[in-house]
Amino acid sequence: MELWKESQLRQLTFAIGIDTAYPILENFSKNIGFNFCAVTVASTHHQPHFKTLEINNYSNIWKRAHEQDNDHEADPVIAHCKNSMLPFVWSKTAYAHAPNLWRALQQEGLRYGWSQSFHNEEKAVRSTLSLARKNCEVSPLELYEHVGYMHFVTSRLTELFISTLPATAPKSKLAHLSRRELEVLQFSASGKTAYEISRILSLSERTVNYHVQNIMLKLNVCNKISAVIAAARAGII
Template identity: 30%
Template sequence: MTPFFQDSIDTLMSSRSTEDVRFQLLKIAHLLGFENFAFGTRAPSLDSSPKVIMVNSYTDSWNELYQKNDFILIDPIVKKATFSTEPILWENELTESNDFCDAAKDCGLSIGWSNAIHKPNGASSLFSVCRSLESLTDKELNKISPYLYWVSNLAVQTLERVNNEYAGVVLTEILTPREIEILKWSSEGKTANEIAIILGISVRTVTFHITNSVAKLNACNKTSAIIKAVSLGLLDI
């Protein structure tokens, strides 16, 4: 690692705004042999669809084309990252001839590397670097992969620090341990009477906690509250 690269990492970690982070990530991408970077996050939300936020160094014309055509719905990199934590090489995925792949290649966005991070609270992020020329060789990947993994994790940490929208809801504060415990027993088919006996509390108290859980999760009933708690990583069944 060169002193200049370490300086860029240090500056990234002390960034104070999203624009500062964007500038430093682009500088680091250049140092690692790439032309552009992209970072996107999909954060869970209790009262709406998951919030998707992106920051990148792409041209305005590409970003506008991407949003206008809802390319996020057919982007093969995003699709694979949804279910994988393995590094993704773009040349292995951008093989079909369709609107997205053709447009990406026309814009010089065909050679790249991406890494997805999935968090227990249901939030996920995708960090990518790319260039228009020269395929990534095994030798180059062996050399730069440790730095790419490091930077992708730092991007998550730094952006969450400067802008809490990237972190999503603070799920640990949504339900109390008792509410989670009662939902757990409910998910196993236990009635309010049975849960009251198991926990040594009144049926009224059990019902009180279930009602609170349903309200906090913006659910319509106990069953939907359980489903939502599971999807947010609050409950294991």
């Protein structure tokens, strides 16, 4: 690896925020032959109060026009990066369903580019990094040489952004009940006794009580009524 690459990747590793990481990334992108660099960090689950982060070195004219764009053409970069972490190379064909956006990119000088995303499923966050330039198509060799760097950068940017999010309480795992246990629990919730449930399900009363005991253990409760309440709160029944 060239010394400058190692140095800049090391700087990205020790960057303490996106505001300090972006200038390093912008310089890195210029060193590998790209004029423009854009970073977007978005929620994957439409979380309330989540504000999408966008940083780029596009012109102010482009930014204003993009903010005021009312055409609502589907951006193929967004569509691709929502579902894949593979690189996406910009082309007229790729933008076939967004011709106005493609023309705007060409006018801005964003003629040749590629994008790559990183998904953090646990935090429901997706980071997308796009590099573009005025001249020269992106070659397969460039993709081969730089895809690893791009993946590292996008994952690092995701980490930096997640570190700014408020801490959330870990989600408790739902107890997994068998089909028979669910049946017993549902009949119990409707007020049926073990004897009545045994007649309905063609089981012995002892077997029904065995299922009830397993349900109580899985839901970490001490009686059948508490089991019904816990299951209802958890959305199991």
